[in-house]
Amino acid sequence: MRISPPIRRCLAVAGAGALALGLAGCATSYAPILDPQGPVALGQRDIMFRAFGIMMIVVLPVFVLAAIFVWRYRASNAKARFEPEWESNGIDALTWIVPALIWATLAYHVWVYTHAFDPYKPLDPYVKPLEVQAVAQDWKWLFIYPEEGIASVNEIAFPAGRPVTFRITSDTVMNSFFIPALGSQIYAMAGMETRLNLLADRPGAFRGRNTQYSGDGFPDQHFAALSMTAEDFDAWVAKAKASGEGLDAAAYEALAKPSSKHPVTYYATVEPGLFGHIIARYDGAMAMTAMDHGGAAAE
Amino acid sequence: MFGRLTIEALPLYSAIAMGGALIVVFGTLAVMAAITWMRAWGYLWREWFTSVDHKRIGAMYVILALIMLVRGFIDAIMMRTQQAIAVNSDGYLPPDHFDQIFSSHGTIMIFFMAMPFLTGLINLVMPQQIGARDVAFPYINAMSLWLTASGAALVMVSLVIGKFSTAGWTAYPPYSGIDYSPYVGVDYWVWAVLLSGIGSTLSGINFLVTIIRKRAPGMKLMFMPLFTWTTLCTSVLMAFAFPAVTVVGVLLELDRVAGMHFFTSGDGGNMMNFANLLWIWGHPEVYILILPAFGIYSHTVSTFSGRKLFGYTSLVWATCAIAILSFTVWLHHFFTMGSSANVNSAFGIATMIIAVPTGVKVYDWLFTLYRGRIRFTVPMLYTIAFIVTFVIGGVTGVLLAFPPADYLMHNSTFLVAHFHNMLIPGALFGYFAGLNYWFPKMFGFRLDERWGKRSFWCWVVGFYLAFMPLYMLGFMGMPRRMEHYDVAAWQPYLVVAFLGAVLILVGLTFTIVQIVVSVRRRAELRDPTGDPWNGRTLEWATASPPAPYNFAVIPTVTGRDAFWTMKADGTAWRRPARYEDILIPRNSAFGPLIGAIAFVLGFAAVWHMWWLVALSAVLAAIVVIIRSSNDDTDRLLPAAEVERIETAWLAEVAAAPRPVDEPARGVPSAALPGAAT
């Protein structure tokens, strides 16, 4: 096959540029999905790798056969056999059986791991998780710590090694709550509550964000997720308590107004039941607890 | 009088938006001036716009698709440019503008590029493949075309008057509700989707009835060419899935203008119903887009390997299986909405079943190459690139069907890479292959191979550069629809993706050059026989372009690859004992008229000019009633005229060196296009 010189030159330049940039990219990239910081993200990444490996059984032969066939049976190769009526029931049957077996294997994995990584499922039945209530607003995240009685905007902290259970809602359009390094995202919807359980193995600073497009401020709608030692966490709570600000109904209304790049803010007190009130604003929406989430919603 | 339409609606708010508007306005004026200068209005009106001939309608669909491909691509490269530079800065597009662009890009590419492209190719080819003279309902066919065109026109007009939606091509509420999107954008989206959606539903029904009722004698279902099979399945999907998007559009619009609460978060409505309804259409939709391409690849791979298709029966059953299963998997688009593990795994497993028939197909195409004689023509190059690239998209699709993996990759650029990996090599390359393959059937001459190959290489390499980096960006946590970002590590990948888009721009330009060059070389590239590739199915038994009636005598079919058999038996290009009078439907202004009225109705509804909405609805009803009460719709082509046309063509066939004198079974001669490479 002939490619004309100008095109070849174009392709070569583009290819070389891409390679160089690609390498430059790899050297500096941090890929939270490939470098998980907690058991949820780790398990989810590994199941992805395993599924990828299983699929290679049917995929690699495609590349190999395509290369061989295209080369060998090119029209200019008069030596190759030409059998225009050739069929094979054996191969025909194999094309169904092998993918079907792979499907069965994958299906088993789907069932097991979807249950294992049900975001609603507590990570450790013997440890009481830290509860955080997350509220999506335009274009920021409010986090309420009901037990500590504090709240924060665009920053959460939690002790490393302790499960965290999120109760999530939205006071605006649909959002999706996601901390890539820890795994599992879930939608935040007004008038409804969804749940998520996460755990960070070690102290570290991660990035979380809304991944569901929600308007002008969407690109900047991220927050810091800080995993820290138990002492540091206590200090963080104390810092919030010392902030002097209180989150009552009026302060909440002010906060809920659309704003971009909202600075990290702490509240020393939170009006009790605020999270429930935010959901109840959308009265008449479906169930107050999590939708139709089978058994898990009953907890 | 003008509803909420005021002078403010002009895009004076931004130089770039203004530029876009001016391009649309002056582009349209320039085309109109050119037509006037060539005095072509009368010709276009009589021969094309009012035509109800399925081949002409097919060609007009394809032209619409190519125009919208250019528009959709301009959107794409604008986004790519923005993301390549907008690290820790605002780039050159404000959020409000960027958000309109990804919304219009997705909407245009799906509804106004891919849908018209495949509908056009089906229109052109399917009736000929089954040995029919036209589709079952030629007038409805024209109406479908002009409804689609009116939807496309609404999207284009939104560039000039008002704004387009910023809610993405999926328009999820509550964002798309009146509280968060009070201006006209979402209304433009709804009305464009409604109008073209009605067109698509009607097309689906039309094709379905055509295939069931109008097959040539002897063509059993299991003798049908694969493109006809995939058309059958796609039509079932169109007829059954599109009503869902019509309903979802109507309900959303009722929420927006009539204060109803189907999808609002209060008062008993629920946004989750929208997601369910939308994707009950949306997932079958992706198979509507891809099945016809599968059909095209089945023909190109067998024609250009010079052998019969491997595993015909498997391919048919795989197609049917995919069509049925496609209705059972919609929930995989929102695994992250909090459904239980049982629900999510059921839908994950159902989704993966589709990979089985799809895998079967890929292997059947591969084994069609085996022991063939492969000619590397442009359609064949697209086919090979498709087989290899498509499996990559398949793998990432199965990964996303794992709910736990989807929890990580949902809403990321990994997803964007996945669906472009399916839509570009899977659907678009298939349409390009079909365009190069069947172009002679549209206009009587082949497309230039050299420019076709140049274009091909740019598209393929450009595709890899533009979308492979997005997989990695997904692992790096980059969400889709980002107008700017502050993670510097993403930028190199986005620059590569930008370079890929530039290469695709070159490819798209070459596609246009290819068409222009071919028109200029049309005498050389002429296809005198109607069978330029040594084809196997009945569409090659007609002239290029076919006479208005396609077949002077309806062929009798005795097996698969009907035309191949005719060539082998020496019964191809045979002069029948006698010719008969043929009835063909008369041209009619009905199609363009309905399209124009629908456009006015949509535009008036967007701007709340309710009197005009009512007026155009009444007008539309009157036009339909007048048209349906007219039974005198056919004109007679006398036998003598048929004989004259056929004799002229058969003389040309006899004079042509090829493929008449070529053994139908055996090694294709070097004279075939592409055989020498």
Ligand code: HEM
């Ligand atoms: C020709 C080259 C193409 C390029 C360079 C391109 C580029 C893009 C880009 C940059 C986005 C936005 C990604 C983001 O949200 O971050 C996008 C979204 C999208 N594209 Fe393409 N695209 C191309 C072709 C196509 C085709 C052929 C189709 C369909 C047949 C298509 C369908 C879509 C859809 C549905 C979206 C989602 C829009 C949304 O977020 O609402 N694209 N594309």
Ligand SMILES: [Cu+2]
């Ligand atoms: Cu789907």
